[in-house]
Amino acid sequence: MTHPSTAQVGDRLHEHRFGPITRTTLALYAGASQDHNPIHVDTDFAAKAGLDDVFAHGMLSMAQLGRLVSDWAGQDNLCNLSTRFTAITPVGATVTCTGEVIERSRRDRETMLKIDLKATIDDGTVTLTGSALVRAA
């Protein structure tokens, strides 16, 4: 695995997996995140909203992308993290997080790396796309 200080465009971060996401995971995440939206934990509420089942919090997957980047670059070197939620994550899914260095540049006196991020579930559906900006310390 390349260290951020020497990482070049095209380098990939170690793949990170999280799951399978159970209903227990979602109940715990609802409590831990203080996001009490019933659409993630209450099947009766989901049915009333016209859905077949509850679905995972998108932020639980973003947290995994955050882990991918902070494990590699260090939390103190993380400058930006952003994601777009492109599909819902169903109960039972395992989320695979990947990252690729797409830009190496200078900002002030520091070397910055832009990382392209993606979260994918078992059937290949991309659930989150995003990017991070880190200091290549």
Place this chain on the structure above:
Amino acid sequence: MARFNRDSEGQVSAPVPVDVERGALVFFSETIGETNPIYVNPGAARAAGYPDVVAPATYAVVLDMAAAHETRRTGGTDILTRIGADMRRLLHGNEAYEYHGPIFAGDRVTLSTRVRGFSDAKGGKLEFAHLETTITHKERGPLVTVRRDLIHRLG
């Protein structure tokens, strides 16, 4: 059909104080599967040079939720009510963090959210609310800027 309350554009919520509680922070870290001890073990965090356990990258959303609960508890109007969000139709579109400094257990921070505006997409099938929250520490200044887009599924 419920729509976002577009009259709320430009509104800024009064700063809400939130205490970053160690137990709650560690519970969150464990729930997302964090194994790095700086997020779960105060002793390890101190040994690594931090004053206490460190908030993970997405902890800003938890503080935002905490601020919303605190606002309701004290009789105020939380952001979802302010923009007229319909929970049955609500989706999360985008979430972006700009980090200015770390957040630690034991910090007291304040959160303030501005309704940046609204937009439509997919020929009126979706409507977006654009929000921006600043998390600030009294001595250390702004710590995180959060930009969030929420979506209503219409039709």
